Amino acid sequence: MKAFKLPAAVLFISCVFLIGYLIGKYQFNQPSREIVIAYEDENNSDIKIIKQTIKDTEKQHVIDNFFMIWMQKKPLEDTESVGEGKPDFYIMVNSPKQSVRLINAQIWFTEDGAIIGEEVGGSEKQLNYFSIPKENANYIKAHINNKEKLR
Template structure:
């Protein structure tokens, strides 16, 4: 549901080479990738980079709010460095 309510960004202010988390969702029956994304946690929530092509040269960026970002952190046991 978090990925359904994201808002597209045109201006990104994160270190693209160092995401905090990689998230991939794969359909095990078909061995098909459904989502291939990277997340950068921010003070306002998170920026999500979703691969939109064959490789990471084509990426669309979105943002999610702090509640959704905190939910992801909780689910994966993310610890701030």
């Protein structure tokens, strides 16, 4: 009877750990944040082509750095000529677990860095404009796979 209790206990404990591992693996595998990078279709500006998605389950450091760049953006004073023409890319930051879009923005790369047009009230026509320095713009460029569309 004692010889049966020890293997049964080891088997029971192993099953508990295995079940916990599998639940954790499947439950926490969904990203909590993702960055979607898209650009306009050349023939139809209403169509956005998703170039890539960066998920925090794969590249947490990139997500963290994007948020740091976003927190350091500076409001633009003169916005009259900003936003004319197609943006180089659209950047959307989503929370898939909550099914919410956190940031919806357009970005234009310039010689001095980049200009970000962040949507206000869910409208692509109403934007608040910000600037980021060249180092931050270069970081964003380095993480966009579509190199031929970059200036």
